[in-house]
Amino acid sequence: MYSKIALSIGGSDSGGGAGIQADLRTFMALKVHGCSAITCITAQNSIEVTCVQPVEKNTLLNQLDTLFADFGIDALKTGMLLNESIINDTASKLNTYKITKIIDPVMVTRTGSKLLEDSAINAYKKLLLPIADLVTPNIYEANLLSGLEIRSKEDIENSARKIIGLGAKAVLIKGGGLKDMKGKDFFLDLNGRKEWLFNNFINTKNTHGSGCTLSAAICGYKALGFDLFDSIQKAKLFVEKSLDNSYKIGSGPGPLGHH
Numbered sequence: 691m692y693s694k695i696a697l698s699i700g701g702s703d704s705g706g707g708a709g710i711q712a713d714l715r716t717f718m719a720l721k722v723h724g725c726s727a728i729t730c731i732t733a734q735n736s737i738e739v740t741c742v743q744p745v746e747k748n749t750l751l752n753q754l755d756t757l758f759a760d761f762g763i764d765a766l767k768t769g770m771l772l773n774e775s776i777i778n779d780t781a782s783k784l785n786t787y788k789i790t791k792i793i794d795p796v797m798v799t800r801t802g803s804k805l806l807e808d809s810a811i812n813a814y815k816k817l818l819l820p821i822a823d824l825v826t827p828n829i830y831e832a833n834l835l836s837g838l839e840i841r842s843k844e845d846i847e848n849s850a851r852k853i854i855g856l857g858a859k860a861v862l863i864k865g866g867g868l869k870d871m872k873g874k875d876f877f878l879d880l881n882g883r884k885e886w887l888f889n890n891f892i893n894t895k896n897t898h899g900s901g902c903t904l905s906a907a908i909c910g911y912k913a914l915g916f917d918l919f920d921s922i923q924k925a926k927l928f929v930e931k932s933l934d935n936s937y938k939i940g941s942g943p944g945p946l947g948h949h
């Protein structure tokens with residue numbers, strides 16, 4: 691019980707639906723010990739983000755150094771990294787860790803609040819994609835990373851190829867941003883393995899934190915020792931069940947019920 695350790699590097703969601711809070715709940719549900727390195731603090735509810743405060747450089751670096759000095763972390767994921775300076779600092783450390791790295795390139799909430807400065811997109815491409823074992827963009831994020839406008843399944847596949855071309859070992863593009871594509875995601879890796887992955891559509895408005903939950907579950911299953919592709923399949927099932935257990939706590943989209 692709890693012999694494996696996963697780390698989430700990302701932002702705090704004061705509303706508890708996404709970010710570090712969703713990641714730690716996901717790790718716990720998978721019976722993986724969860725650690726966190728907080729990059730920024732957001733004041734957030736189900737409808738808006740009213741304030742974002744990055745932590746100081748040394749606060750971020752000390753969280754990482756202190757964890758790695760004592761714990762044998764099995765896998766990590768990144769979430770909200772906010773700006774170029776946080777991406778630089780995170781990448782400088784990640785370069786030295788020989789564990790699975792899942793990069794969830796969080797850029798904007800479903801309700802339209804920006805979680806990444808525009809000027810930081812190039813830093814993602816230059817510093818994080820080349821060290822990613824897996825990158826998990828939604829349509830909007832894949833668009834910005836690949837420079838391709840995505841309107842169809844074919845565009846998704848082309849965008850995935852571009853992202854692999856930028857150095858990521860594997861990519862999972864979440865199709866939900868296109869009509870009738872919720873639950874349909876496209877996987878491609880460096881060896882040319884390509885698969886469309888499907889889970890059942892869950893008819894709920896309470897989807898806040900589903901992207902974070904997916905990347906955290908992939909990270910958790912990797913920490914438990916599953917290979918990357920199995921981890922993704924299991925994580926999709928985990929998200930489906932968590933969406934089925936989702937609930938409403940404010941006037942906007944509510945959180946997932948991690949189980």
Ligand SMILES: Nc1ncnc2c1ncn2[C@@H]1O[C@H](COP(=O)(O)OP(=O)(O)O)[C@@H](O)[C@H]1O
Nearest residue numbers: 828864866872873874890891892900901904929
């Ligand atoms: N209503 C839904 N029913 C089933 N699966 C869903 C639903 N909404 C999202 N998903 C799945 O949840 C995961 C996260 O996707 P999504 O919410 O689009 O990411 P993001 O929050 O990054 O935009 C994906 O695997 C997606 O297929």
Ligand SMILES: Cc1ncc(COP(=O)(O)OP(=O)(O)O)c(N)n1
Nearest residue numbers: 701708709799800898899900901902
């Ligand atoms: C602090 C923080 N990190 C990440 C997100 C984004 O969460 P995600 O699951 O990608 O999507 P939304 O449900 O927010 O659209 C966040 N909101 N806050």
